[in-house]
Amino acid sequence: MSDQTQVWTPVDFEADGKQCDWLRVPHSVDLSGYGVVPVPVICIRNGAGPTALLMAGSHGDEYEGQVALARLAREIDPATIQGRIIILPSMNAPAVEAGRRLSPLDDGNLNRSFPGNAVGGPTAMIAHYVTTVLLPMADVAIDLHAGGRSCDYIPCALIRSGGGAREHQDLRALACAFAAPVTSISDGSGGGGRTTLSAAGGDLGVPVLTAELGGRASLSKEGLAVAQRGLRSVLKHYGILPDDDADPLPETRFMRVRGxxxxxxxxxxxxxxxxxxxxxxxxxxxxxxxxxxxxxxxxxxxxxxxxxxxxxxxxxxxxxxxxxxxxxxxxxxxxxx
CATH class of the missing domain: 2.40.50.100 (RNA polymerase II/Efflux pump adaptor protein, barrel-sandwich hybrid domain)
Known part of the structure; x- marks a missing residue:
């Protein structure tokens, strides 16, 4: 069985400028034998420098991150950055189109599908592409979530406790840069944590911050503001957006799930x-x-x-x-x- 991705895109991730296109995820159905699932992707690059991978829409009924990333993609001028920003505002596009947590194509929960499968269904193929193609390019990754239809969250960030002192230090610095009101530190042992994007990033040595920004399948103004400020702050922290003049953010409150x-x-x-x-x-x-x-x-x-x-x-x-x-x-x- 080949582990080479079947997902492809005309985007050249090594080219300078702003490119807006789709990932093409093969999906053959009755009325479209050679069809693809289009997943929007934006690559903004200006010379050498760190790469930030920014994602939302892993669950289709979580909206703050989708809006924040679409806005960021429109606003960022390549001339103002140093390095590369790769943005997937609606990573599980079929779920986003349907307004559902799970993909209507295969009932796949994208954030319980990592590291994915190159020859699986659409959800598994998206997870595999992110794991094998996009995450290895990244110096930092942010995955924006909310509670969807099933629950409501205080705006908060989540990081894993890390596999070592250096990894834990990098994750805490990332959380301080994002500056959500609360940051929850977890060992990733619960809630399917071993099959999340954070787990895939940890296996590859890429710091991943997850954020929960609201819920009820609505749009939290507070959560949206946390996402917008936090994204720019992280980009500045990594030197990708060096001249951003956003106001300093308050300190995050580090918390944890006791058990x-x-x-x-x-x-x-x-x-x-x-x-x-x-x-x-x-x-x-x-x-x-x-x-x-x-x-x-x-x-x-x-x-x-x-x-x-x-x-x-x-x-x-x-x-x-x-x-x-x-x-x-x-x-x-x-x-x-």
């Missing part, structure tokens, strides 16, 4: 009534919400409790819930016991 108890899950089907809001400080044992029974509304709703203390970083958006749905995610300060 699996930081997640609160539904144990039954029903209508979820939250009792805490984003950014609330909650205590172990505190009521997190209630689940109302649909078919027996005369029964008292079932209370749900927090098993740990912390700050609410993520909250489920839809009221309708089934067993196993995540209702909350909590963070604690990095030096918390």
């Amino acid at each position: 699996r108890g930081a997640f609160v899950y539904a144990m039954r089907k029903g209508l979820f009534e939250p009792a805490a809001a984003l950014s609330d400080a909650v205590q172990a044992g505190q009521i997190a919400g209630f689940i109302h029974t649909i078919d027996r509304p005369w029964l008292e709703p079932e209370p749900v409790h927090f098993s740990e203390s912390g700050m609410v970083a993520c909250l489920r958006a839809p009221m309708l819930t089934v067993p196993g749905d995540c209702l909350y995610k909590l963070l604690v300060d990095i030096d918390a016991d």
Whole structure:
């Protein structure tokens, strides 16, 4: 089995200037036997220098990053940079077109598909191209997310704890440059972390910062502003946009997920009534919400409790819930016991 990518593009990543085109992902269907899935890509280059790989739309119903990167691609003049910026504003284009977390072509979750497969479905081929072609070009990568339709997030950044002291130091410096209000440090062991873009970057030695910028399949003005400021700040930090005159950003607050108890899950089907809001400080044992029974509304709703203390970083958006749905995610300060 060949591991050579089938994805191709007319973009010359070594050419100076601004190029706007598509990645072509082969996809043969009944009415298009030789068709491709078009994935927009922008390459902005000016001479030698570092490369930043900037991505959004891994999940199609997460919008702050898509808007921020499309705006950045329009605004950046190649003459103002030193190095190269590669931008994929809608990395999982079929999911973006459908407004879904997963691709409608193969039900692929792009950020659970790394390192990908050169001869897999469209989602696996996109992941493989990013892993084998784009990430090896990069000195830094940023992957912008939000909660999509299923949840809402405080604007925050996420970095892995790193495989060594130097990697951890580079990731912390990247997080400080992006300067989200909160940065969560994780070992990547939960939530499919081993198959994410961050994991692929870690394996290649490329610092990757992920951001969660809002949710509910809407556009958070606060999250969009965090993305726009943070992107330019990182580009300046790496010397790619040396003359950017943006105001200095505040320090980020480093936090972490204490353990699996930081997640609160539904144990039954029903209508979820939250009792805490984003950014609330909650205590172990505190009521997190209630689940109302649909078919027996005369029964008292079932209370749900927090098993740990912390700050609410993520909250489920839809009221309708089934067993196993995540209702909350909590963070604690990095030096918390």
